[in-house]
Amino acid sequence: MNDAAPGNQDRAGDSPSRRSVLRTTAGAAGAAGLGLGALGGTAAAAGTEGPETTAAPPRQGPTMAGVPFERRSTVRVGIVGLGNRGDSMLDPFLAVPGVRVVAVCDPVKAKTERAAAKVVAAGRPSPAVYANGENDYEHLCERGDVDLVYVATPWDVHFAMARTAMLNGKHVGVECPVAMRLDELWELVDLSERTRRHCMQLENCCYGRNEMRVLRMAHAGKFGELLHGAGAYNHDLRGLMFSPTYYEGPWRRLWHTRLRGDLYPNHGFGPVANYMDVNRGDRAVSISSFGTPALGLAEYRAANVPPGDPSWKETYVASDRTISMVQTARGRVIRLEHDVSTPHPYSRINSLGGTKGVFEDYPARIYVEPDHTDDRWADFSSYAGEFDHWLWKEHADPPGGHGGMDYIMVYRLTQCMRLGLVPDFDVYDAATWTAPVPLSHASVKAKGAPQRIPDFTRGEWRRARSGVDSVKPG
Structure with missing residues (x-):
């Protein structure tokens, strides 16, 4: 079993550098007419003014459909966003076997301190803390000991955080919705294919x-x-x-x-x-x-x-x-x-x-x-x-919020990562x-x-x- 940082190599070969992905993705987006500017109050600004904006741009890499995770003994998680949702989801990450929370991030320092204390209270090593402003998540994503970045922040920044995680060789799971614009959705698809990192909408209701x-x-x-x-x-x-x-x-x-x-x-x-x-x-x-x-x-x-x-x-x-x-x-x-x-x-x-x-x-x-x-x-x-x-038969009374489906979701995601399975x-x-x-x-x-x-x-x-x-x- 391999606990090495996943940004180095996978089944598709060497991952491209962050610089090359940035350059190639920007060129592809421009060629496809997807640089739509800030989201405003018109259909055109939302990227939906006509059929041409929904045509599929050229594929940026092999499909990610059916691509398994790299097998690993421990899933090392960095959590970005420690408000109501992020703080509540810390509990199932701490409850699932084979998972270690190695870093937490929020611009409100008190929230990171509470989260770190919760990790220690669960008998785990104290996580690294990132609370130095709105962009400190970038430093968390640069760590070599993070396998999965979990994003639970305001919707405005979901896209930027998912993008940064993949560019740094991390798999990323994002709370709903994963982005707010059509061109952003396409860029996440392209980046997932180019970086060979999974970008997942962590939709807990699928596990009800x-x-x-x-x-x-x-x-x-x-x-x-x-x-x-x-x-x-x-x-x-x-x-x-x-x-x-x-x-x-x-x-x-x-x-x-x-x-x-x-x-x-x-x-x-x-x-x-x-x-x-x-x-x-x-x-x-x-x-x-x-x-x-x-x-x-x-x-x-x-x-x-x-x-x-x-x-x-x-x-x-x-x-x-x-x-x-x-x-x-x-x-x-x-x-x-x-x-x-x-x-x-x-x-x-x-x-x-x-x-x-x-x-x-x-x-x-x-x-x-x-x-x-x-x-x-x-x-x-x-x-x-x-x-x-079988997940509900195996975990008939799961802990955590939303009737247990939060725990089931985290359990299944990290199981797939530990065993080297295709994500659901x-x-x-x-x-x-x-x-x-x-x-x-x-x-x-x-x-x-x-x-x-x-x-x-x-x-x-x-x-x-x-x-x-x-x-x-x-």
Whole structure:
């Protein structure tokens, strides 16, 4: 087993230098017309003004589909961002065997100190601390003893951090969304192929117990030929977005002043894309999005925020509810919803339907023939014994947040790294699941006009391959 820094060599041969990747990537982006400037309020600025902007640029290196990690005995992790999400995810990284947190980074020094103390309290060596300004993450990425950089920062800097990690020879896992612009998604795809480093959207909802059970049932044919699915992020975040302490500044609320569409599609899109083998036999080809007026945040501010608060200078444009319809190459339909600005019980919808029946979540219920014939919803838990994923059978009561799926995700990712396996999802999935961010904005502005979703795989989607419905390692 090899614990050497992974930036030196892999199955594809020597990794290119950071300088050569920067130079070649910049040239390719310019040639493909992807230097789109700052993201503004127009479809053109979002990189979606016409079909030419979604055409696949020339491949920058061999595909990363099906490329395994380098085998190693210990996975050495650097964590960038120690706010609510980063701090909570430190726990599963410390709980999973064979993982060592070697470095932590956040511009707020107190957060790095708390994280370092947590690592030591878990009986591990004290990690290196990077708290010297907004760009100190670059020094963490330069370390020779980091195998995986985990990014849990505000969305604005996800792209830059993922890019820096790969340029320094590190695999990188990024919280949702992986980037905010179409040209940035393409650059991450190109960099992953050139550097031979994996760039993964760490979508924890793909590892939910219900999601993994539905996935295995779909692959076993329980729903017949798949026809439609739906996913969402409907979560009342008004109080948190206006809280002076929950987020480090107003960064999340400010995105509601910039984009009109679905700001957070991954939780809903990722699981349904897995059910339908998107990028593994099918692909998402277009999206049409429709948005309501943007009223919820302003009404909440009027009722709850005192005059003189800086938020009173903000004008909100993001639709309170965005509804998007995604069409796949095989003719299937995926409905996506996003609503964090109005009162609503939490729901990711999480539904799947086919020629033999349907599953719907929140609450979980199922109706599939020939098991059910009375036109009444049935108990989904009755399928646990036969169809629960081996990860949930092996870890029936996982620790950590979000019902244990955070732990399952970290366990599986680091297991793949230790054993030298192919990751359950890759940069093509990250780009596909995030593409609705800029594309839904463009579609809403164009009154629902369809936007082409790029084929980030450049044709690899036609090849069936494994994903989250994995086989337990021997």
